[in-house]
Amino acid sequence: MTPSHAPPTAAYRDRNVLRWATAYTASVSGDIVFFLTLSWAVTQVAGPAQVGAVLAVGAVPRALLMLAGGVVADRYGPRRVVIGSDFARCVIIACAAALTQFTAGGLPVLYAVALVFGVIDALFMPAVGALAGRLTDPGQLGRVQGLRVLAVRVSNAVGPMIAAIVLAAAGVAAGFGLAGLLFSLSFGLLLAVRLNRGQTAEPSTGSPLDDLRAGLRYLWSNRQLARLVVVVGLSELCFSGPVGVGLVLLTSERQWGPAVLGWALSVFSIGGALTGVLLTALPRVPRAGVVLIASLTATAVLVGALGQVTSAGALIVGAAALGTISGTAMAIANALLQRSTEPSYLGRVGSVTSLCTLGLSPLLYPLTGLVTAAWGTGVFFAGCALVCLLAALTAATARAIRRAEL
Structure with missing residues (x-):
């Protein structure tokens, strides 16, 4: 008799996919909190006229290095790159929180934080997208992308609200701390995510x-x-x-x-x-x-x-x-x-x-x-x-x- 193959687990019941979806939600929420906190910090230090310039300092390297980030994701594996870049984001945000809490945290510091974060994002974004396509059976990709849309829209709804509450109650350092906490949650969950063996790629x-x-x-x-x-x-x-x-x-x-x-x-x-x-x-x-x-x-x-x-x-x-x-x-x-x-x-x-x-x-x-x-x-x-x-x-x-x- 030919052995029967069990159908793939539905994405919304697959713990591996759900860990990724939760990590992705935390990551997108962290992004929103970070950029709102950074914008708020710039307005406090140098006024609203400098906000666009600081955000551009992060956006330019992210755009220039995006294709290189895709090469790195395919060359070394999306899981490894996502985990490494997420850890790097935790470190840079922790540094930003400490600098704004214990030093003057002037405009040069905020420019540096935006620049480094933009470079890291150029590695993280292509890798996290590639990881979504390697989690489960290809027949479940519609459901995986449904979870991705859910994660993005929930983050867009919740992220600004919690950022505003923390910034109003505790200030810029706490805002960076909240972003770091969300990135840490994403990092911890991604450590437990495994790739689908049927979707492996040759090095x-x-x-x-x-x-x-x-x-x-x-x-x-x-x-x-x-x-x-x-x-x-x-x-x-x-x-x-x-x-x-x-x-x-x-x-x-x-x-x-x-x-x-x-x-x-x-x-x-x-x-x-x-x-x-x-x-x-x-x-x-x-x-x-x-x-x-x-x-x-x-x-x-x-x-x-x-x-x-x-x-x-x-x-x-x-x-x-x-x-x-x-x-x-x-x-x-x-x-x-x-x-x-x-x-x-x-x-x-x-x-x-x-x-x-x-x-x-x-x-x-x-x-x-x-x-x-x-x-x-x-x-x-x-x-x-x-x-x-x-x-x-x-x-x-x-x-x-x-x-x-x-």
């Missing part, structure tokens, strides 16, 4: 530069994968920060006040979290490619409509719908991307998408302000809608993506 034998070239050749030669990278990059580009900034500017332009802004950002995160729960529970996503195209198209419509709303209630309802639909597109696109990528290239392919989103999106912040100042927030949101629509068209014109299943 590299070439130089790092050879690995980078091989990764780019692999992506260039695989048309479906290259299209998916474009889809992910375009669909997440505006949602890695610019849309949030746009909501701030929109509520200010309409004179609706911070309470409306808080509600809009909260329901956006809640909508995405609900999507994450749903995708995690579904055993499969039938016609995943069609669902992806439809959700990207709906996202484009909703983003464009948000820039035209004339009532606070419509903004809040639209933000909730946008969070739900955009979360669907994010999860499905990333799941299809990881399922289409050979394990040995996950870090390098992921570094390209991270560069397009987390690496380059900060560069759109000044553009957001300039466009809004010149033509109003409606034009800015229309531009974001066109980017999302381009992502939908890129997916719709690829037969392999249209027929994709999860």
